Amino acid sequence: MSTATATEAEIPAGREEADPERVARGKPRGHIGGLPVFGWGKAPLYLRTQTQLGQERLKLAEGQQPLAYVHTRDYGDVPLYDPAGAVKMKPLGSKTKAAMRARRTCPECGKVRQYVVRRQCLVCDRKAQQARTRLEARTCWDCREAFPRPLPKEHHRCGGCRRKQLAERRRKAVEWVERVTVCAGKNCSVKLVTKKEAREYQQRQGLGWASWNRAAHWPLRCPPCTEAEEQRQAEQRAQWEREEQERRAAERRAAVARVRWAAEALADPLVVVLDTETTGLHSEARIVELAVLSSGGEALLDTLLDPGEPIPNSEIHGITDDMVAGAKAFSDVLEELTGVLAGKRVLIYNQWYDTGVLRHELVLHYRRMGFREPETAAEAWLDTLSVEDVMIPYSDWVGEWSDYHGNNRWQKLHGGHRAASDCRAVLDCLRQMGRGAAAYTEELERETHV
Template identity: 70%
Template sequence: MSSTTAAAEVPASRTEADPERVARAEPCGHVGEVSVYGWGQAPPYLRTQTQLGGERLKLADGQQPLAYLRTRDYGDVPLYDLAGAVKMKPLGSKTKAAMRRRRTCPQCGKVRTYVVRRQCDVCNRRAQQARERKQARTCWDCRKVFPRPLPKEHHRCGGCRRKQLAELRRKAAEWVERVTVCAGEECSVKLVTKKEARAHQRQQSLHWGSWSRAAHWPLRCPPCTETEDRRQADQRARREQEERERQEAERQAARARVRWAAEALVDPDVVVLDTETTGLHGTARIVEIAVLSSSGEVLLDTLVDPSGPIPAEASQLHGITTEMVAGAPAFSRVLPDLERVLEGKRCLIYNDVYDLGRLRHELTLHHLDHAARASASTTTAGAGAVAEEVREQALAAARTRAAAWVDALHVEDVMGPYSDWVGDWNDYWGNNEWQALRGGHRAAGDCRAVLDCLRAMKRSGEHEGGEGDLDEGEAL
């Protein structure tokens, strides 16, 4: 409020301003023409709406804030004149009873000034004190509760304390025996007297058996020290030799990977295969298959009709939609061409486990379809049990033929060697991270990306001088 307003409210008989209506500090800002005060600086007669409610008052119609209180969490809170507020309507008996029940402690039955959840603060303190008193009367070892508090030094009953002292004496005697004798194997040379060891033990004033030996006490006698030094030197030499052998084995494996990649790029019997499917689940169907030679020549690149719609999430990944495969050949029609380009070849696949699984699934469906057509003329529709038995036999035979077809392939995985060549180690898995194939998620593009991986591996060997025997005509 302005000083003019405050002065106008002072009675004419008084010469000084009413301290209840004078701010304790200058305003820190304004909201329009209304002053904003910091915490504890507003005139004392002003109240927030919540404070008015605590006094069973509410704002009068049209009552405007006379000031604002600036807070960190709630912004500028309006302040109102206490004298301008009106009394609230009295609460009903049911409301008062409900409020009283919420403020009544279920333990002691007393009514508090706050809402009681489980028990009031007084009962909480009493319960905590009762727990502390019980803990003071409980033995730490046998957990038996006694009528009187146990000694604070050890919190144990007489029997447990005697056991503790006996165990402490046993540990003390063992420690003295251990530090006074040479630590060498089958050596009984005395290095420190027991009297000196016990004196050092008493000086430490430790009661739980964790004594430490003096810094000037020898651990072993001179002959045992020499033996231990030789043993540690032999261990260090053995570890160094093992580390050298491990590093040499890694270098040999790296050179072998580079040599394998360089030979695959010039081998005319090498082909690269990749598939695109309707998903990553176990029954996903092939929607595209491609086979390229080691020189990049396209031997097979075709869409495949999966005999069903392609899920939207799969289409978003590789861009092949259901409309695109409409009219494309089924896998059974593509199979003869696939067998022709793979016959007698080394088949390179990036993550061969997945692609071989999809080929095995398609081959199973192919052979199962042939078996179903062959048995249709001999099995009637009414013979349910016979038909089911025939279907089970046909499925087992189809899986066997599909597995035999896949096993006959000469497949080599590229993802493992390439990931090891990149060497992105993962401490969690304890292995190198699998590298993503940057081929655009189309079958032919992924095959070209596999060839790019092989070329990168080959070039690294040439730069390091490990594959100097390769002529310039082999470099791609």
């Protein structure tokens, strides 16, 4: 194995000049472990990469070290070896040669190529593409019928389809002339432009077009129709302005109603706020914490519940299996919950979710109690509640519009994902909404008076 580096110029015996294949064709761009790193095409010609050695049926000898590196864009710095120090590979078996030959054989022409053929070789693929191009030149663009000779390049249509195309263009040209020479008013036949002038203007644009522009100085309607159109547009604008004023007034009334609703809810002793924490967001999630607070913030019910199954998402609310171990089940607090909610206005942030998990717990409870129709019993219990949602009014009060959903974006409840703290966060939302109730009412009355 040669120990000379790639930068040394080796001079064979009997010669005075250096072997050009063993001389670098450029200066190295750097070094790796003391070995030069050449740019592409600058390394000595006799050096080979491991892939190039394999193409020459050579492989690296045991312990053979590189003499230099070549920098490539895709593979980085690739080591270069002296082929004199490599060893020959063992001859391939007949089965291996046959398999390699089969992979390089084109199924179309049967010739063996120097690359792996997937579907067909590049020569056959190029011929097929040329055949498709010739066929497309002989195929009519309308009827898709192929003819013996190429069709005219300007329209790519057969005689029959070309005549139909020209007839359709003539029909459109005649319709356009008829349209621009007559008043555009409804049921009006007043002539505004002569057909001769229209045809001349059409010809100047080119008859090969599918449509033509109207001359800027041509009137669109006669004076009576123009006056009627202006009156119609004025009536539409007035109607739109009335509808816009009514819409804004309705929005203002709805905003005042939301503010009043929040202020009244805070002052109503019959208002309670309910929230739950669960084992997940699916329809069969179990309740792990339940809280009910009064409108003044007093905790009427605040307890952990044993769901009877592992809690998979404890990192969201922080409630673990150890925390609910030994806690009451939902059935144990159902009587107390019923008494707390009896005759009250129950406010929930996103009522569809919390009523859904309550419905699931009630169905399981009544099923264990032996009810024939636990679903009906659960619905009957929920029907006794007077539930009001807070999320939609609060999101409308914030007014963060979403073009994607077509309404105001739902606001997150920043309560820390614990039942009691979420109930207090709901009360904070009501305080924010109801803080300007008096000002909103005075402003609405002032606008109504004006």
